[in-house]
Amino acid sequence: MREIRLHDTRSGGLLPLKPRDPGRVGIYACGPTVYSRIHIGNARPFVIFSLMKRFLEHEGYQVTLVVNVTDVNDKIYVAARNAGVASEQLAREMTDAYFSDTGALGLGRPDHEPLAAETMGPIIDYIQTLIDKEHAYESGGDVFFRVRSDDGYGSLSHRRIEDMDQGEGVEGSDRKQDPLDFALWKAHKQGEDTFWESPWGPGRPGWHIECSAMAESLLGVGFDVHGGGSDLVFPHHENEAAQTRAARGHELAGLWVHNGMIQSTGEKMAKSVGNIALLHEVIEGYGAESVVMYLIGGHYRQPLAFSEAALEQARANVGRIREAARRLTEGDSPAALDGVRDRFFAVLARDFNTAEALAVLNEWLREAIALAGGNAPGDSHLVTGDQHLGTGDSHLREMLGVLGLESLLAPVADAPEQVRELAAQRDHAREQRDFATADRLRDEIAALGWEVRDGAAGFELLPL
């Protein structure tokens, strides 16, 4: 089994993936807070970790991917109040929208998608354990985590407690023993229409404990990879890690993997900045494959520039691969290309470098063409666009499958009878050298949503 290395935020370096249970990998990635439709930045971790799961499965691991939904949070109360709907209803609607928006990416679903609202029992138990171990305390209906009781606090985000903002003026500061302490449970406040009963009175959990509890109840303590956006390193993941150390005496995850931000107008795409592109709109505009292609075009840890041009480019890339795929034959790829295919996966094994893998995939396509046509550098006429290569597509299928782009290999549907009839007429007109008629028919075909291409072996019809 090939060694897979990932960049670990806590150690700051590339670490080999050493599964807790040999052959089995557990991944937990933080999903969105559902108070509005998600934007393409929210989709990045969903795509990265979905594809990482595919890659690990390709490498022979059995993978459990958990992506949570934060459906209990301050933001949701505020957004619901502004929209004049119940917070529970808004959360439910936006959760559904999230499932539908990410579903449209065509990558399938994670193995588990827990909701905070449905994990309330474990969350309350978790808090009670922290109180019992004196890592947390109740104060006026709130419960706070005692940050200074965790020796490892700051080890994930590389901050020293002394450097931290003392949190003056922050909500709840009058009830905290230490300004650094953060809320595990927040007492019910007037106007908050969703709340739960607890040993400390009615209220709702804090964000950080929700994730610790959801992750642990599905993957146990010490699972392999905890992922999420780099903006979550502090305080969210730092706090998750602290809670687990305090309650269980063990690290929550072996590796902490963080994706970079998508940038728009030169800064992080964020609802609060107002520079967002909603995922469902981008998918409708460019197609799911283009969105996936765009997201894997850069290394997951780097910031990624968002623009119309970047999406257009991704769409062009998708089109080119789809064209190439059409010219291959279903079946085994030539052994001469095994090395290129292997390199594709070797590159992914080095910190999941999808950008470099894509370059290798391009190389595979180029060599497949050269192999089929015998093109030497400088030859430009041996393989033409309409020529079927006769090369087996198994390697490409394997690579595209890991990238979530296997749909590019789907056969083109037959054109409707009406379109085929027009195309036949056009072919006849061309034989008669009646090009005016041929061009008019091409326009008619285009108006029906099809493109006609002429080749040595006759015409082809493709959906526009």
Add this chain to the structure above:
RNA sequence: GGCGACGUGGCGGAGUGGCUACGCAGCGGCCUGCAAAGCCGUCUACACCGGUUCGAUUCCGGUCGUCGCCUCCA
């Protein structure tokens, strides 16, 4: 202010102490009634200043700039 990351050709974006990243766009060919698609070829790079080195885009230091986190945030 503290911590961290980054500055690559028109654009997106990898990577490396010495050898073409890749893609998009452009340009020149091939093919073509025209077109589309495809194929071949091709031009623009490694922020700036020092240092280490036989040799640095790649290592070290500095300067300038950008971004992220420190508050909800993928």
